[in-house]
Amino acid sequence: MSIMDTNSTAGEHLIPHTARIAAATAKGSARDEQSESDAARIILQLEQNHAEANAVGLGSPDLDTFHSLIVSLVAEADDPEAVIAYIAELLSDHAENKAYLPKLIQECERLGLALQLTDDPTVDLPGIRTIDGRRTVVARADEVAVAYDDVHAVGRCLTCSGELDGTALLYFPANALLSFRAVQDMTGADVKICRTCVEASGIPLTTAQRGPEWMLR
Numbered sequence: 766m767s768i769m770d771t772n773s774t775a776g777e778h779l780i781p782h783t784a785r786i787a788a789a790t791a792k793g794s795a796r797d798e799q800s801e802s803d804a805a806r807i808i809l810q811l812e813q814n815h816a817e818a819n820a821v822g823l824g825s826p827d828l829d830t831f832h833s834l835i836v837s838l839v840a841e842a843d844d845p846e847a848v849i850a851y852i853a854e855l856l857s858d859h860a861e862n863k864a865y866l867p868k869l870i871q872e873c874e875r876l877g878l879a880l881q882l883t884d885d886p887t888v889d890l891p892g893i894r895t896i897d898g899r900r901t902v903v904a905r906a907d908e909v910a911v912a913y914d915d916v917h918a919v920g921r922c923l924t925c926s927g928e929l930d931g932t933a934l935l936y937f938p939a940n941a942l943l944s945f946r947a948v949q950d951m952t953g954a955d956v957k958i959c960r961t962c963v964e965a966s967g968i969p970l971t972t973a974q975r976g977p978e979w980m981l982r
């Protein structure tokens with residue numbers, strides 16, 4: 766990922782992050798010559814990228830704001846290389862999040878859950894809350910990929926990710942450690958495995974997997 770990938774919508778979402786960058790790169794007492802020449806080189810590159818984006822019709826006021834912000838951060842940083850690497854990483858995460866959003870929405874629809882993205886830093890892991898009477902997945906806007914993984918796992922086989930039917934078995938394999946306890950998904954339901962995967966594994970069923978029906982036979 767290079768800074769070249771800056772797109773016209775990056776600015777509006779990334780501006781909040783710049784407070785963190787600014788904190789991490791507070792100007793020190795003296796900047797050495799290396800930093801000065803790094804900054805000059807990076808700013809030249811940024812100016813070229815910005816001009817190219819405008820030339821191909823990707824220009825926007827947001828992009829202009831974003832561009833000016835990055836230039837000013839680079840211009841003042843003690844370590845311009847580190848700043849630009851950090852920004853490139855943020856952009857890459859941002860692009861990944863964007864790519865996962867439609868998939869997350871689809872998975873929420875599959876489960877009949879609403880979705881609410883938040884910038885609240887106190888929301889750590891994605892979770893399910895009841896909001897306005899609806900079960901809602903609440904996840905951080907910058908952790909869409911994590912939320913997707915969690916929501917995607919619900920109601921699916923741990924091994925093949927296929928959707929489970931009534932024949933699914935608890936994921937409680939015979940070769941598990943004694944201390945093993947069935948793990949749960951984000952809804953609190955026990956993680957399960959489909960019958961095809963159990964049979965393919967060749968591992969005999971445990972009592973927990975056979976369940977009460979078997980006990981009654």
Ligand SMILES: [Zn+2]
Binds near residue numbers: 927
């Ligand atoms: Zn399976």
